[in-house]
Amino acid sequence: MKKVVFVDRDGTIIREPRDKQIDSLEKLEFIPGIVGGLKLLVDGGYTLVLVSNQDGLGSKHYPRKSYDLVQAKILRLLKGEGIVFEKVFVCPHVPQDNCDCRKPRLGLLKNYLKTNSIDLSGSFVLGDRETDVEFAHNLGVSSVRLSTAKRSAASFVAPDAVAACRYIARASRSASIKRTTKETDITASVALDGIGNHEISTGLNFFDHMLAQLARHSRIDIRLTAIGDIEVDAHHTVEDTAITLGEALRKALGDKRGIERFGFIAPLDEALAEVVLDLSGRSFLSFKCEFKRENIGDLPTELVEDFFKAFADGLGAAIHISCQGRNDHHKIEAIFKSTARALKQAVSIDGRARSALPSTKGRL
């Protein structure tokens, strides 16, 4: 299933003049940042489809020839930057025609929607008007409105094209996993291209603190709620949280195209933690750390190794961890921080090989 961004033209890709008709090359002006923004979407694996209302196209006030000249120029320039639209849909009517193809109606796309397998939950409309937002609603996809409007029903309103496209691109490497067993009920959502935002609640304060380190230092946004039988023991909650979080990260990585894959980091204060990980698709944990204390806060120290074993399983990664130091709290925190930095590096997109798999096997 493909993820599609349905992109509006006038006011979104190019500036809309006062008379609303871009019928000459003198009137052609691109919205600042849109070319780089659309490239982000292409690199994020989205299919682009152009959907535009062109009032009265083909009439004597707006001849087809002048439209074609401008349209061809736009498409040619974008193609030169690696931005290609899979389809271009144009409604030539005016509102009074009451046609079924004018946005926000779906008539133009009837056939396209029927003959293509589209991941609606991962698709977007990008446009500058509230009718584009309505169009998204009718399609059943999210909407990003390029506007300074205070009131909008859009999923996200951005004042500039770069912010709008970044929002969509970021969503392309996001995932949620819900995992329920008789012992735990866990929901984890991650965004790999985040800024380290986190909302974490597991019922174990020290564990929450460690997971917050993981988000903060990897720059991966993590929303995680775990309701587990901690009155029995912390073990189920810690282990199942690790599996769920690992699976969410694995899902967000998709086919892993473009990622750096390996990551490592070493020292933090008197505690030296070294974490090396490989998002190989195969799970393995080497854990060379010893703790003197039985608990740190409400977290049994023996569960740290269990967490990383389950995390490696969920993520499909080989993880090598070693640490030394005096203070067990510092050592555990150093491990989580180092893991975060290793993850940050491993999930980053390699700018020189965006569409390549970092493997000679052809899959990861």
Ligand SMILES: [Mg+2]
């Ligand atoms: Mg528009």
